[in-house]
Structure formats: structure tokens, C-alpha cells
Amino acid sequence: MTKKASVINIFNTILLIALLCVIVGQLYVTFIKYEEKFENPIKVTKQDYGNDFISQYGNRYDEIKKMFSKPVRMAYVGEPNEDFPIGCLHYFLTQYYLSPNLILRNNVVRDTIIYNLYTSKQMDAATNFHLNNGWHMIKDFNNGLILLAK
Amino acid sequence: MFFISIFTSLVLGIVFCLVFFKEKKGLNFRFLFNLSLPIGLGISSVIFIFLTLLGFPFFLISFLEIVLIFFLIFKIRDSKILVDQFERFSFKKMSQSPILLLFTVIYFYAWLMDFGIFYFDSIKEPHGLWDAWNYWNLKAKVISRAPYDWPNLLHQMNSQDFHIDYPLLQTGYIARCWLYLKNESVWVPIAFSFLFTFCTIGLLASSVSLFTNKTKGLIAGLILLATPFYMTMGDSQYADNTVGFFFLATIVLLTFARNGATIKPNLLIASGITAGLSAWSKNEGLLFIACLFCSQLTLFFFKNYRQLFVELKYILWGMLPILLLIAYYKIEIAPPNDIIQAQGAQTLVKLTDFSRYETVSKWYVDQFGTFGKWRINPWWLFLLGILYKGISLKENRNSLISNFTLLLLMLIGFFFIYIITPLDLVFHLSTSVHRLFFQLFPTFIFIYFLAIKGNSLPQKPNLIT
Numbered sequence: 001m002t003k004k005a006s007v008i009n010i011f012n013t014i015l016l017i018a019l020l021c022v023i024v025g026q027l028y029v030t031f032i033k034y035e036e037k038f039e040n041p042i043k044v045t046k047q048d049y050g051n052d053f054i055s056q057y058g059n060r061y062d063e064i065k066k067m068f069s070k071p072v073r074m075a076y077v078g079e080p081n082e083d084f085p086i087g088c089l090h091y092f093l094t095q096y097y098l099s100p101n102l103i104l105r106n107n108v109v110r111d112t113i114i115y116n117l118y119t120s121k122q123m124d125a126a127t128n129f130h131l132n133n134g135w136h137m138i139k140d141f142n143n144g145l146i147l148l149a150k
Numbered sequence: 151m152f153f154i155s156i157f158t159s160l161v162l163g164i165v166f167c168l169v170f171f172k173e174k175k176g177l178n179f180r181f182l183f184n185l186s187l188p189i190g191l192g193i194s195s196v197i198f199i200f201l202t203l204l205g206f207p208f209f210l211i212s213f214l215e216i217v218l219i220f221f222l223i224f225k226i227r228d229s230k231i232l233v234d235q236f237e238r239f240s241f242k243k244m245s246q247s248p249i250l251l252l253f254t255v256i257y258f259y260a261w262l263m264d265f266g267i268f269y270f271d272s273i274k275e276p277h278g279l280w281d282a283w284n285y286w287n288l289k290a291k292v293i294s295r296a297p298y299d300w301p302n303l304l305h306q307m308n309s310q311d312f313h314i315d316y317p318l319l320q321t322g323y324i325a326r327c328w329l330y331l332k333n334e335s336v337w338v339p340i341a342f343s344f345l346f347t348f349c350t351i352g353l354l355a356s357s358v359s360l361f362t363n364k365t366k367g368l369i370a371g372l373i374l375l376a377t378p379f380y381m382t383m384g385d386s387q388y389a390d391n392t393v394g395f396f397f398l399a400t401i402v403l404l405t406f407a408r409n410g411a412t413i414k415p416n417l418l419i420a421s422g423i424t425a426g427l428s429a430w431s432k433n434e435g436l437l438f439i440a441c442l443f444c445s446q447l448t449l450f451f452f453k454n455y456r457q458l459f460v461e462l463k464y465i466l467w468g469m470l471p472i473l474l475l476i477a478y479y480k481i482e483i484a485p486p487n488d489i490i491q492a493q494g495a496q497t498l499v500k501l502t503d504f505s506r507y508e509t510v511s512k513w514y515v516d517q518f519g520t521f522g523k524w525r526i527n528p529w530w531l532f533l534l535g536i537l538y539k540g541i542s543l544k545e546n547r548n549s550l551i552s553n554f555t556l557l558l559l560m561l562i563g564f565f566f567i568y569i570i571t572p573l574d575l576v577f578h579l580s581t582s583v584h585r586l587f588f589q590l591f592p593t594f595i596f597i598y599f600l601a602i603k604g605n606s607l608p609q610k611p612n613l614i615t
Contacts, residue, residue, distance in 0.1 A: 100296040
């Protein structure tokens with residue numbers, strides 16, 4: 001092997017080792033973040049699985065889902081004065097769990113209405129617009145979900 | 151049933167790819183597996199959506215899928231048994247090169263670690279992050295719960311809230327598996343994202359290895375495995391890794407097709423199919439197809455225009471059936487895309503507003519600085535490689551030029567979409583620009599390793615079709 005070739009070879013090896021150090025360093029940094037989980041995978045699985053917000057939120061819909069045998073188009077009413085992103089989250093999750101029923105918001109008027117009062121849980125029957133304008137309560141699921149129909 | 155539903159797609163993908171790779175010389179199992187499985191998933195999704203649109207009952211769709219598998223097996227009956235050609239793992243060969251052995255060990259360690267991370271993140275958020283459950287999994291629920299009425303139901307949903315115009319590869323496949331299982335297991339979308347995330351890594355590593363050498367293949371795969379945000383993207387169940395896989399597969403197949411003295415029409419058709427599947431994954435795939443054809447025009451300088459048109463014709467033939475399905479979905483079922491619909495007089499105003507160019511440019515530059523959430527920015531490594539080794543266009547000249555142009559056009563395309571977006575510009579950039587860059591990242595790594603000098607071919611890819 002010529003001298004030039006061996007110098008290039010050394011350079012190549014140094015470059016590869018430098019690259020390896022960067023990659024291994026990054027892998028180590030990532031590993032540290034998850035170290036506890038890697039140490040107790042079964043415990044973490046038991047602790048985390050099914051306890052996320054989306055799964056827990058879905059439990060509220062178990063009963064109401066049984067009421068629709070075929071797709072229904074219904075209007076949606078959320079909490080009064082709720083933040084826009086929070087309101088969106090509740091609305092989207094209602095559509096997610098009640099698909100293929102169509103949940104329509106933005107003051108769409110339908111014969112069936114679903115109230116999703118996640119925080120306040122109950123509506124004031126005396127002052128409620130829908131209850132005083134021809135709709136009646138089909139069922140209050142006692143978890144903030146209330147179904148009205150005309 | 152869960153494994154059967156995925157296994158059917160795997161077999162479909164493998165026999166489908168074998169139809170295109172008639173000659174198995176140089177083809178290894180890792181490459182074939184990583185390429186075939188996602189293609190199988192994509193084709194299953196296309197078949198499922200197409201046949202439900204025609205009103206076929208689900209059992210008939212499953213039956214037809216199996217018939218198609220047998221038909222494809224019948225088609226490839228003449229070709230040699232692929233097992234003979236599979237490269238076997240050789241420890242002896244590896245022990246001759248300590249560097250290769252070291253990289254292999256680290257590669258497996260990184261793969262296992264990422265597998266663990268994917269698992270832990272997935273059990274923490276089994277429904278995926280916001281976009282995943284709200285856009286992809288929600289529509290999958292509609293399709294699986296109303297398999298005969300879903301076009302009508304999706305048509306009536308508010309597109310601004312649920313992005314009904316997004317294509318249906320991921321959605322359709324998840325719905326298909328849920329129908330197989332007869333329940334809506336969260337493990338289906340998790341498995342779907344897992345397969346695409348890890349097959350992208352496998353395809354990248356194995357294809358770089360086929361074109362250059364094993365060490366470079368392992369390095370290419372390791373770069374993706376070590377990029378923290380890549381795993382986050384995968385376990386979030388977003389479709390960016392899905393579309394990123396098909397971008398990479400298209401480029402790899404195009405490079406294979408043009409490798410050697412003559413072009414390989416079968417592989418050009420296969421690359422057309424993967425490009426079509428990218429458009430069936432996300433709207434960015436449509437931009438990819440436009441950029442793909444534009445990028446081929448650079449080859450006018452290097453080859454006969456008649457030959458180039460023939461190549462483009464093969465690519466178009468491959469993607470045409472999928473494009474027709476996309477066109478039908480976009481015209482007949484989905485409402486118009488919000489960005490396209492909002493265009494009008496405001497477009498010109500935005501195009502001449504230079505502050506928008508400044509904002510987007512700033513975000514682009516920032517992305518290069520913080521890309522992938524690496525502790526040490528990986529871009530300097532790429533730069534160092536180019537400065538030290540240099541670029542060689544000796545091998546795969548045409549592919550490298552057209553593929554690099556394609557990447558550039560995609561970045562320019564994304565740039566102008568931001569310029570004309572009707573959404574708040576900073577909000578749109580902050581929620582998507584990093585994901586768009588990631589869609590192109592595996593393709594970039596592939597092109598990079600093909601371009602840098604010193605590529606000794608251990609076995610010249612000889613995939614004559």
C-alpha cells in the first residue's frame with residue numbers, strides 16, 4: 001500500500017469513528033430519557049395503557065353509542081363560553097367516538113341534539129333554549145352528555 | 151385475524167414486487183421485505199376502497215385479494231425461487247471487518263431501542279396524536295362502521311374540521327383491518343405506523359447497501375434510527391412517515407430502473423405505482439408526482455427525448471389507476487382542499503408580499519438548525535462528508551441529477567404553498583414545516599450516499615426485468 005493510500009485510509013477510519021461517536025452519543029441521550037421505562041416495561045405498560053386522556057374520554061360514550069342503530073345527523077352544543085381549542089377538542093372527540101353519526105356544530109339546527117357539558121355536567125332546564133323551544137330530553141347520561149330530540 | 155389481515159397484505163406486496171423484480175440476482179431478502187410490506191399495505195388499501203365504492207361486500211373483497219395473490223404467484227411461476235438468491239448472514243465475513251461488525255452491533259442496538267421507544271410512546275398515546283385520531287382514525291371509524299354508506303357520510307362532514315380531502319391509504323387500510331377483526335383495536339393503527347416507520351429505515355439501509363456497500367447502508371439506517379424526532383413522527387401515527395416511505399421507494403426504484411446499460415420498464419412501472427401510492431397517502435404526494443415529472447425534464451440534456459418520453463410513459467402507466475381513484479375521490483366525495491379553495495384575488499397579493507418570503511425563509515433556515523432534535527446538528531456531518539469525499543456522478547448520473555432536482559423542486563413547492571396559504575402563516579409553518587422536511591429526509595439520505603465519492607459496489611445491482 002502506498003503512503004498516500006494509507007493516509008487516506010487513516011482519515012477514513014477517523015471520519016467513521018467520529019460519525020460513530022456522534023450517533024452513539026445521540027442514541028445515549030435518547031436512551032436516558034426513556035431509561036426508567038426500559039427498566040420497568042411491565043409496570044409502565046400497566047400504568048400507561050388505557051389511561052390516556054383520549055381513551056378515558058371515550059368511556060363516556062359507551063352508553064350513548066348504543067342508542068343509534070343507524071347513522072343519525074345531530075346538532076352539537078358544547079359548554080357556553082369555552083375556549084376555542086378546548087371546544088374543538090370536545091367536539092372532535094364527540095365525532096370520533098360517535099362516528100358514523102354526523103355531529104354538526106356552528107348553530108346547525110337538527111331534530112336530535114347532543115349536549116357535551118364536560119365541565120358543568122348539567123344543563124339548566126328552566127333557561128335552556130332548546131328545552132323551551134320544542135325539544136325534549138331523551139336521556140341525561142350523568143357524565144355531561146345529554147341527548148335531546150324534537 | 152389481526153396477523154392474518156397484515157399477513158395477506160405482506161404476501162400481496164411480496165408477490166407484487168416479485169412480478170416487477172423478475173430476476174432476483176442481487177436482490178436480498180431485507181430489501182425485498184422492507185419494500186414489499188408497505189407496498190402490500192398500500193395496494194390492499196386501494197383495492198379495499200375501490201371495491202367498497204363499487205358496493206362489494208367485505209367477504210368478497212377479502213376473497214378477491216386472495217385470488218389476486220394466487221394470480222400474481224401464477225405470473226411469477228417461471229422465475230427462479232427467490233430463496234436461492236437470498237443473501238445469507240455471514241458472521242465470518244463480518245468478523246473480517248471490525249468496523250462493519252461494530253456498525254452492525256450498534257445498528258441492532260439502535261433498532262431495539264427505537265422499537266422500545268415506539269412501544270412506550272404508543273401505549274401512552276394509543277390513539278395517536280391529534281391529527282392522527284382526528285383525521286386518519288376518525289375517517290377509518292366512519293368507513294368500518296358504515297362500509298356501504300361512507301362516501302355519503304364523508305361527503306357531508308365538515309372538511310375544515312376533519313380534512314375529508316386527505317387521501318385514504320392509511321384510513322382505508324385501518325378500516326379494512328378493523329373489518330377483518332370485527333373490532334376497532336388501537337393496535338391496528340399502531341402496527342400500521344410501526345411497519346411504515348421501520349420499513350423506511352430497512353429500505354434505506356438495504357438499498358444504500360445494494361448500491362454502495364454494507365457499512366454505508368448501516369450508517370444510512372443509523373442516521374434515521376438515531377434521529378429522535380423520526381420515532382416521534384412514527385408513533386404519533388401521522389401519515390408523514392407513510393408518504394416519506396413512498397417518496398423513498400419511488401426514488402430507489404427509479405434508480406434501480408436506470409442502473410445499467412438499459413432501462414428496466416418493469417421497475418419504472420413499479421416506481422409509478424409507489425409514486426401513485428404516495429399521492430394516495432397524503433396530498434403532498436400529488437406535489438411529488440408533479441415534481442417527479444418536472445425533474446425528469448432535466449434529463450433532456452443527457453438522453454434522447456424519445457427514450458425519455460418512453461420512460462415517462464411507463465411511470466405514468468404505473469400510477470394511472472391510483473390517480474384515477476384519487477381523482478374520483480377528490481371530485482365526487484371529498485370537498486375541495488381548503489388551501490386550493492381559498493385561492494383567488496388574494497393569491498397575487500400574497501405572492502407579491504415579500505414579508506411572507508422572509509418569514510418562510512427564516513423558518514426554512516431554522517429547520518436546518520434544529521432538524522430532528524439532534525443534540526449535535528447532523529447537517530455538518532453531511533457537509534463534512536461532501537467536503538472530504540466530494541461528489542461523484544460517474545455511477546447513476548441520470549438518477550442523481552433527476553432525483554436531486556426532484557428534492558429541490560419539492561422544497562420550492564412547499565415554500566410556495568406556504569406563501570399562498572390562507573391559514574395564519576406562522577401557525578401553518580409551526581405545525582407542519584418540520585414534518586414536511588421529514589417526509590424528504592430518507593430520500594435525501596439515499597441520494598446523499600449515492601452521490602458521495604468512494605462507492606465501491608460489492609455486488610452491482612443486477613435486477614434485469
